[in-house]
Amino acid sequence: MGRIEPERSDFDPEGFDEGAREAAFAEGIKAFDSGQYHAAHECFERCWLANEGGDADFYKGLIQASICMYHLSRGNLDGARSLNVGARRLLGPFLPEHRGLDLVRFLEKLSGHVRG
Numbered sequence: 800m801g802r803i804e805p806e807r808s809d810f811d812p813e814g815f816d817e818g819a820r821e822a823a824f825a826e827g828i829k830a831f832d833s834g835q836y837h838a839a840h841e842c843f844e845r846c847w848l849a850n851e852g853g854d855a856d857f858y859k860g861l862i863q864a865s866i867c868m869y870h871l872s873r874g875n876l877d878g879a880r881s882l883n884v885g886a887r888r889l890l891g892p893f894l895p896e897h898r899g900l901d902l903v904r905f906l907e908k909l910s911g912h913v914r915g
Contacts, residue, residue, distance in 0.1 A: 815849035824898065827861065836869040857897055860889030864909055871912055883913045 815823075827842030840862055847858035867882035887906055895903045 810845060810848070812845075812849035815845060820846050820849060827865075828900065831861075831865060831868070834868075834872070836865045836872065840865040840869065854898070856889045857893050860886045860893075863889060864905075867909065868912065876913075879913050883909060 823842045823845045827839045827846070830836075830842060831839035843858050843861040843865060847855060847862060850858055863882045863886040867879045867886055870876075870878035870882060886909060890897075890902055890906060893902055894906075895901070
């Protein structure tokens with residue numbers, strides 16, 4: 800199973816303002832919900848790289864959830880399980896909801912996919 804490698808880009812976290820973060824976050828959620836886990840990973844990674852506040856673990860948890868589902872979609876159950884644990888650990892402190900995302904429901908669905 801291959802790793803998700805970062806896309807080469809000219810992304811500049813210094814120029815990533817709150818509006819850009821909100822747009823990338825919304826795009827990441829949309830991509831995740833439509834099964835485009837690599838694209839979701841890229842969106843959440845931009846939010847994480849540009850984060851200067853207390854949301855770094857939130858975005859990192861979403862990145863791990865995206866990679867979890869990516870691995871699951873490729874049949875790598877061991878990798879998915881490991882990343883599910885990491886995503887739960889990182890997102891747990893933000894329960895029950897953060898930035899408009901129902902994390903209780905999100906984590907229940909994520910775990911449901913991993914359990915099969």
